[in-house]
Amino acid sequence: MVDSWVDSAERIGADLHLEPAGPGGRRAALIRALREAVRSGRLAPGTRLPPYRSLAADLGVARNTAADAYAELVAEGWLTARQGSGTRVADRAAPLRPAERSPARTPAPARGPRHDLLQGTPDASSFPRTAWLASYRRALQQAPNEVFGPGDPAGRRELREALTEYLARARGVRTEPGRVVICSGFAHALRLLFAPGGAVLRGPLAVEAYGLEFHRELLAAAGVRTTALPLDEDGARVDLLGRERAVLLTPAHQFPTGGPLHASRRAAVVDWARARGGVIVEDDYDGEFRYDRRPVGAVQGLDPDRVIYVGSVSKSLSPAVRLGWMVLPERYVDGVLAAKGEREAWASVLDQLSLADLISSGAYDRHVRRMRQRYRARRDRLVEALAARASHVEVTGVAAGLHAVLRLPSGAERSVLRAAAEQGVALDGLAAFRHPATDMAAQDGVVVGYATPSEHAYGAALDALCRALSPSARPARASG
Amino acid sequence: MVDSWVDSAERIGADLHLEPAGPGGRRAALIRALREAVRSGRLAPGTRLPPYRSLAADLGVARNTAADAYAELVAEGWLTARQGSGTRVADRAAPLRPAERSPARTPAPARGPRHDLLQGTPDASSFPRTAWLASYRRALQQAPNEVFGPGDPAGRRELREALTEYLARARGVRTEPGRVVICSGFAHALRLLFAPGGAVLRGPLAVEAYGLEFHRELLAAAGVRTTALPLDEDGARVDLLGRERAVLLTPAHQFPTGGPLHASRRAAVVDWARARGGVIVEDDYDGEFRYDRRPVGAVQGLDPDRVIYVGSVSKSLSPAVRLGWMVLPERYVDGVLAAKGEREAWASVLDQLSLADLISSGAYDRHVRRMRQRYRARRDRLVEALAARASHVEVTGVAAGLHAVLRLPSGAERSVLRAAAEQGVALDGLAAFRHPATDMAAQDGVVVGYATPSEHAYGAALDALCRALSPSARPARASG
Numbered sequence: 014m015v016d017s018w019v020d021s022a023e024r025i026g027a028d029l030h031l032e033p034a035g036p037g038g039r040r041a042a043l044i045r046a047l048r049e050a051v052r053s054g055r056l057a058p059g060t061r062l063p064p065y066r067s068l069a070a071d072l073g074v075a076r077n078t079a080a081d082a083y084a085e086l087v088a089e090g091w092l093t094a095r096q097g098s099g100t101r102v103a104d105r106a107a108p109l110r111p112a113e114r115s116p117a118r119t120p121a122p123a124r125g126p127r128h129d130l131l132q133g134t135p136d137a138s139s140f141p142r143t144a145w146l147a148s149y150r151r152a153l154q155q156a157p158n159e160v161f162g163p164g165d166p167a168g169r170r171e172l173r174e175a176l177t178e179y180l181a182r183a184r185g186v187r188t189e190p191g192r193v194v195i196c197s198g199f200a201h202a203l204r205l206l207f208a209p210g211g212a213v214l215r216g217p218l219a220v221e222a223y224g225l226e227f228h229r230e231l232l233a234a235a236g237v238r239t240t241a242l243p244l245d246e247d248g249a250r251v252d253l254l255g256r257e258r259a260v261l262l263t264p265a266h267q268f269p270t271g272g273p274l275h276a277s278r279r280a281a282v283v284d285w286a287r288a289r290g291g292v293i294v295e296d297d298y299d300g301e302f303r304y305d306r307r308p309v310g311a312v313q314g315l316d317p318d319r320v321i322y323v324g325s326v327s328k329s330l331s332p333a334v335r336l337g338w339m340v341l342p343e344r345y346v347d348g349v350l351a352a353k354g355e356r357e358a359w360a361s362v363l364d365q366l367s368l369a370d371l372i373s374s375g376a377y378d379r380h381v382r383r384m385r386q387r388y389r390a391r392r393d394r395l396v397e398a399l400a401a402r403a404s405h406v407e408v409t410g411v412a413a414g415l416h417a418v419l420r421l422p423s424g425a426e427r428s429v430l431r432a433a434a435e436q437g438v439a440l441d442g443l444a445a446f447r448h449p450a451t452d453m454a455a456q457d458g459v460v461v462g463y464a465t466p467s468e469h470a471y472g473a474a475l476d477a478l479c480r481a482l483s484p485s486a487r488p489a490r491a492s493g
Numbered sequence: 494m495v496d497s498w499v500d501s502a503e504r505i506g507a508d509l510h511l512e513p514a515g516p517g518g519r520r521a522a523l524i525r526a527l528r529e530a531v532r533s534g535r536l537a538p539g540t541r542l543p544p545y546r547s548l549a550a551d552l553g554v555a556r557n558t559a560a561d562a563y564a565e566l567v568a569e570g571w572l573t574a575r576q577g578s579g580t581r582v583a584d585r586a587a588p589l590r591p592a593e594r595s596p597a598r599t600p601a602p603a604r605g606p607r608h609d610l611l612q613g614t615p616d617a618s619s620f621p622r623t624a625w626l627a628s629y630r631r632a633l634q635q636a637p638n639e640v641f642g643p644g645d646p647a648g649r650r651e652l653r654e655a656l657t658e659y660l661a662r663a664r665g666v667r668t669e670p671g672r673v674v675i676c677s678g679f680a681h682a683l684r685l686l687f688a689p690g691g692a693v694l695r696g697p698l699a700v701e702a703y704g705l706e707f708h709r710e711l712l713a714a715a716g717v718r719t720t721a722l723p724l725d726e727d728g729a730r731v732d733l734l735g736r737e738r739a740v741l742l743t744p745a746h747q748f749p750t751g752g753p754l755h756a757s758r759r760a761a762v763v764d765w766a767r768a769r770g771g772v773i774v775e776d777d778y779d780g781e782f783r784y785d786r787r788p789v790g791a792v793q794g795l796d797p798d799r800v801i802y803v804g805s806v807s808k809s810l811s812p813a814v815r816l817g818w819m820v821l822p823e824r825y826v827d828g829v830l831a832a833k834g835e836r837e838a839w840a841s842v843l844d845q846l847s848l849a850d851l852i853s854s855g856a857y858d859r860h861v862r863r864m865r866q867r868y869r870a871r872r873d874r875l876v877e878a879l880a881a882r883a884s885h886v887e888v889t890g891v892a893a894g895l896h897a898v899l900r901l902p903s904g905a906e907r908s909v910l911r912a913a914a915e916q917g918v919a920l921d922g923l924a925a926f927r928h929p930a931t932d933m934a935a936q937d938g939v940v941v942g943y944a945t946p947s948e949h950a951y952g953a954a955l956d957a958l959c960r961a962l963s964p965s966a967r968p969a970r971a972s973g
Contacts (some may be wrong), residue, residue, distance in 0.1 A: 048665060048790070089665060089790040090759040103760065103795075137641035146633050153626050159948060161617035161811040182525075185569060187532060197677070200838045209689055228834060234690045279570040280583065306561075307521060310528070310569040315583075331641040333842035355707060358680045361841040362813035380629045410715070467638060 037136065037415035039074050043082040051091045051102050058104035059071065062092065065100075076359055127437035128474035131271060132416040132462035139384060139468075140331045144376040152366035154343045160366065164357030166350050168195025168338075171369040176338050179372050180324070183308025183381075184300055187317045188340045194349050197335040197359045199296060200231060202323045207235045207341070208352040213291060213345050216385075217387050220259040222451035223270055228261075241451035247275035251282040259292040260399065264312045265300040269460045270347055271410015271418050273309050281465065286319040292342075293320045299328045301381045303413040304389040318342045326368065328415060328464075336368055388415060391463045391471060398475045415464035418443065419482070426457040433459070433481040438474065504655015505648035516585065519554050523562040531571045531582050538584035542572065547579075550788045589645045607917035608954035612749060612896040619864060619948075620811045624856040625847065632846035644837030646830050648675025648818075651849040656805070656818050659852050663861075664780055665790025667797045668820045673831050677815040679776060680711055682803045685819070686774065687715045688832040691827050694772060697958060699740040701729045702931035703923065705752055708741075721931035727755035731762040740765075740773040745780040749926050749940045752897050753789050763792065766799040772822075773800045779808045781861045783893040784869040798822045806848065809861055809946075816840055816848055868895060871943045871951060878955045883962035895944035898923065899962070906937040913939070913961040918954065 050056040065079035173356040180186035216237040253360035264274035313322035325337030407420040530536040549559035566572040653670035660666035696717040744754035793802035805817030887900040923938040
């Protein structure tokens with residue numbers, strides 16, 4: 014009997030690959046090795062283990078070490094110990110079933126389309142790494158210790174102050190730090206505003222007939238009914254607003270069709286909000302980027318008590334920095350904070366301090382200016398290329414932003430998208446943005462995100478786009 | 494008539510405080526100045542403005558400059574221009590109502606209690622600034638450009654790989670990177686798991702009879718019904734689980750009462766999940782911090798297909814870094830990603846890369862080890878101080894974690910909390926954590942977060958705590 018224990022101990026010992034120098038010493042190494050042996054199935058469920066004394070002798074470790082290891086693994090549930098029946102491998106340690114590895118969910122550059130003209134992202138190669146790192150270092154080094162404790166759900170005061178000053182200067186937003194709440198981006202802001210059971214906003218909510226499907230889905234999941242405002246050359250038909258409680262607009266640059274909301278409409282929607290007790294949610298997603306004149310100021314400036322202004326760094330810096338902001342009428346501040354939670358549970362506090370430094374130091378303005386010039390040059394190249402090589406296409410929405418809309422003859426959108434795919438060009442058609450319930454006439458067009466490629470890749474992307482748009486490309490597809 | 498225009502232009506011009514050297518040149522300065530004049534009420538609604546030619550002459554700027562400024566402000570809605578009636582101040586530019594500044598919502602150290610022994614946060618003064626900054630710098634400098642584009646909602650692969658290795662080694666978690674989803678902390682994980690309309694988990698959910706009220710509120714807001722499992726000396730009474738679909742547990746260190754879930758209960762809850770098709774949500778909030786023996790491994794390791802394991806850096810590093818992780822059975826991965834959104838909309842991608850570097854470089858382990866020693870020393874000081882100065886108090890739950898529970902005679906909790914407040918000590922009573930629907934007998938006690946103060950403040954906090962606990966403190970309050 015004793016012999017069999019010794020055998021078993023020797024066998025197990027030989028299997029254990031003990032690393033006496035591993036982290037945590039021999040005891041930890043023994044525990045690790047035994048656990049792995051059970052996990053991997055080398056020690057099968059029900060296997061009786063040698064008494065700890067035998068194992069200790071065989072492995073040349075102290076008895077206490079072996080006894081501790083057994084006790085630990087019993088406590089974790091790998092082993093069971095019963096008076097009289099010794100220590101056994103528990104029979105519930107299920108193996109990790111080998112699953113098919115989930116496919117990579119990010120489109121890897123090597124496997125995706127060769128030319129990425131999808132709207133929605135800035136040039137990832139232009140992130141201001143040096144300036145951001147300098148701000149991050151300063152913020153981290155200067156931060157008082159309380160920064161690393163529980164955070165204010167409103168966000169860091171330093172950032173709310175910097176934003177108050179910046180947004181007044183750059184976007185005509187009138188507010189004070191106490192009305193600014195930091196969030197992780199526009200989608201987070203929408204969720205906070207329409208949190209189920211929350212006390213901030215409820216539907217029905219009017220949205221623009223063309224907009225991001227993701228936002229509509231998010232609202233639907235939150236139980237918010239939406240109505241669709243048709244668009245015309247002056248922007249959203251806010252004159253059609255009725256019993257909605259709120260309206261979601263992109264006044265600086267209608268997304269995705271590209272025009273600004275006309276001054277008369279800006280006035281009319283504020284009048285509507287005042288007369289009906291309604292609220293305007295202003296999505297200022299790319300307000301900094303206007304090329305042919307000064308940016309149009311935010312509607313929020315017209316009536317800070319009727320407009321919830323939302324912005325983020327997703328277009329100006331990068332969506333990798335998960336920071337956005339809401340500028341709220343005073344009466345909504347507490348409700349939004351309640352929806353956010355009693356502590357900062359979302360936006361990285363260190364990133365908040367870093368962004369505050371980036372803004373205060375002027376580096377944020379410099380970056381935006383530099384990117385404005387760069388995107389304007391790209392916009393100009395796009396317009397010139399299309400004028401020269403696809404003059405039948407009308408280019409719209411190019412006064413601002415990071416994307417253009419190419420208007421197409423009725424019915425041509427799908428064939429252009431097919432031709433683009435054939436040229437390795439990724440872009441969206443207008444149909445993808447259309448509210449399913451709108452009665453507005455459908456418009457054919459494609460949305461070209463000209464900020465997305467890196468500088469060196471832009472020329473080739475333009476060439477491929479022009480090839481896809483050339484009239485000869487489409488008949489070829491129709492017959493293919 | 495012309496004279497009056499000139500007067501008006503002069504008056505307005507004198508008011509405008511033009512800064513010709515300001516950013517954007519004279520045109521921008523004029524726009525800013527006019528906008529401010531309207532905002533502040535110096536130019537009242539309805540006021541007729543001088544023709545741009547007069548204003549230009551008076552201010553000594555080009556006519557185009559003045560005309561542009563008017564056009565801009567009309568576009569923004571500050572001014573109105575009608576054929577024949579000239580340019581006027583719009584009557585809808587409401588002033589920003591001066592609101593009482595919202596009170597600061599974070600307890601400022603200077604105004605809060607003098608001794609912060611609230612549970613839930615690590616020592617904010619011990620954040621590893623140097624190591625974190627080194628990792629952040631490396632991550633930022635080495636990041637490929639695609640990092641700054643739209644992110645995978647699962648989180649960066651680098652971090653999921655580092656966590657897979659770390660959690661296996663340190664917590665006995667068995668997984669693979671494809672089953673790890675990054676989030677911004679435990680509350681975010683709960684929201685993703687129980688998202689309304691989502692496809693992951695539904696109630697009823699069993700929770701421990703003592704736990705975080707914030708989590709119960711979050712679940713209630715998500716429409717999840719909870720039942721309460723009583724606790725005994727072996728932890729949660731998982732033998733009482735019935736028709737619940739899921740159970741939320743803190744197996745390594747019951748929160749807040751402090752004991753580990755007994756091995757037999759660990760086995761029993763896995764058996765329950767297998768027999769009933771239930772799921773265990775394992776909140777491993779402070780699993781790294783166990784002082785008198787090796788940490789108890791995660792229940793997840795017993796059956797990776799029945800346990801959703803959730804952890805974060807909120808205790809190990811700081812709640813200011815908003816990063817957590819979920820380790821999921823394969824069948825839940827897609828549902829959680831769908832709830833999270835089509836892109837990374839939450840956790841800072843740069844922080845993710847930084848944490849991956851911190852773990853891979855070994856700096857995370859070193860920090861955890863250092864903090865474990867530091868907190869153990871604090872725990873020992875607490876136990877010694879109470880033994881010497883408040884020996885009538887039973888100290889429990891001190892084998893692990895960042896807090897202890899001081900058991901009190903029935904009915905004594907409120908008077909101790911009052912005495913503590915009088916001594917400037919902030920701490921929670923056990924009653925704050927009690928599930929409202931449990932039939933478990935109420936326990937009196939206070940929860941002491943001994944990790945919260947900085948090193949130099951800890952001694953004074955202990956002294957004040959002992960004073961509050963001294964038997965003479967309570968009668969004084971009862972008669973006061």
